[in-house]
Amino acid sequence: xxxxxxxxxxxxxxxxxxxxxxxxxxxxxxxxxxxxxxxxxxxxxxxxxxxxxxxxxxxxxxxxxxxxxxxxxxxxxxxxxxxxxxxxxxxxxxxxxxxxxxxxxxxxxxxxxxxxxxxxxxxxxxxxxxxxxxxxxxxxxxxxxxxxxxxxxxxxxxxxxxxxxxxxxxxxxxxxxxxxxxxxxxxxxxxxxxxxxxxxxxxxxxxxxxxxxxxxxxx
Ligand code: CTP
Ligand code: CA
Numbered sequence: 053x054x055x056x057x058x059x060x061x062x063x064x065x066x067x068x069x070x071x072x073x074x075x076x077x078x079x080x081x082x083x084x085x086x087x088x089x090x091x092x093x094x095x096x097x098x099x100x101x102x103x104x105x106x107x108x109x110x111x112x113x114x115x116x117x118x119x120x121x122x123x124x125x126x127x128x129x130x131x132x133x134x135x136x137x138x139x140x141x142x143x144x145x146x147x148x149x150x151x152x153x154x155x156x157x158x159x160x161x162x163x164x165x166x167x168x169x170x171x172x173x174x175x176x177x178x179x180x181x182x183x184x185x186x187x188x189x190x191x192x193x194x195x196x197x198x199x200x201x202x203x204x205x206x207x208x209x210x211x212x213x214x215x216x217x218x219x220x221x222x223x224x225x226x227x228x229x230x231x232x233x234x235x236x237x238x239x240x241x242x243x244x245x246x247x248x249x250x251x252x253x254x255x256x257x258x259x260x261x262x263x264x265x266x267x268x269x270x271x
Contacts, residue, residue, distance in 0.1 A: 060104030061268040067100040068144040068196065069093055069186065070137060071211045072112035074130040078177065079162040086152035089234040090114030091111075092201070095260035097122045103264050108144070110136050112151060130154050130182035141189045146267060147196040152203070157182050162263035174223030190220045197271045199263075200224045210228040223270065225263065242266060 071087040071093020090111060097109040099197055100117035109124045110133055118124040127133045130153045150189035156179040166175050190198045198221040205212045208226045226241040239253040240263065251262050 058102060062100055062146075063104035064107045065146060065271075066144040067097075067107045067146045067148065068137065069097045069107065069109045069148045070098070070111070070133060070143060070153075071109060072095065072114040072116075072131055073152045074112045074154045074182075075128045076130065076154045076157040076182075077161050078158050078175070079164065079166045080241045081165050082152060082159070085113075086154055087234075088112075088114075088152035090097065090116050090269045091236065092238060092256050092260070093148075094119055095256045096148055096150060096263060097196060099257065099260035099264045100148075101128070103260075103268065105146070108140060110151075113159075130157065130185070134183045134188065137185050140198060142192060142194040144196040145271065146199070146266075148199040148201075149189070151185075151199045152196040154182055156180065173228060180188050184219075186221065187219050197222065198266070199267060204228060208241060209248060212241060212248065216243045223267065225255075244270070 058070050072090035073088040075083045075085045077083045086097055094116050097107050101107045101119060102119045109122050109123045111124055113128060125136050127136055133151060142159055159178040159180040189195060200219050200221050201213050202212055202224060205227060208228055212224055212226035222244060224243045226243060227238055237253055237257055238256050240251040240259055242249045251259055
């Protein structure tokens with residue numbers, strides 16, 4: 053159906069979405085990042101907007117154009133994503149965390165470009181943990197309905213339910229990540245307090261529409 057004629061199941065709802073990878077600098081010209089095209093998060097932001105929601109998309113570097121009618125805020129690091137999300141989360145009914153957030157950042161990042169030396173020394177990088185954005189939002193007093201994503205490489209059914217409980221969220225969406233990164237198709241497993249349910253392999257935009265339907269039915 054043409055988007056305009058679909059029922060506006062999220063009318064009058066404000067939806068906050070994170071998408072894409074984060075980028076953690078090592079020095080001004082280098083950094084570490086996660087594998088994520090941003091396609092699934094952007095598809096969810098688009099589907100939420102088509103369902104009538106007011107959508108804010110907090111995005112790491114993806115190179116994707118902002119979906120029509122979606123307010124996008126660009127960030128680089130996990131800390132920046134955290135700060136933008138936490139300053140806005142309480143004003144939203146729904147938060148969908150799709151971003152592949154770097155779990156660690158470089159504690160001793162250099163303000164100057166690191167140079168090779170004659171001895172062939174290699175940089176000694178130290179890591180420190182990034183804040184967990186989803187867990188922080190899920191522990192707010194005035195929290196939105198929180199949806200997490202988990203890209204696992206194995207044991208999806210077991211890890212998915214464990215992660216949902218650990219994050220303290222009502223809905224977690226799992227997939228076998230590395231098989232779908234950058235692709236236009238995906239297949240999802242939804243975990244909630246009643247168990248799990250599969251959304252079979254389909255185009256990411258179609259899966260995003262189905263997921264928005266599942267979220268709307270739960271709020
Ligand atoms: N997430 C987040 N902030 C982080 C790490 C993860 O908001 N610092 C969110 C992701 O956007 C996703 C969910 O938490 O919605 C699960 O991310 P995942 O990396 O699978 O979980 P982790 O708790 O980081 O566990 P691990 O990477 O060890 O499997
Ligand atoms: Ca992680």
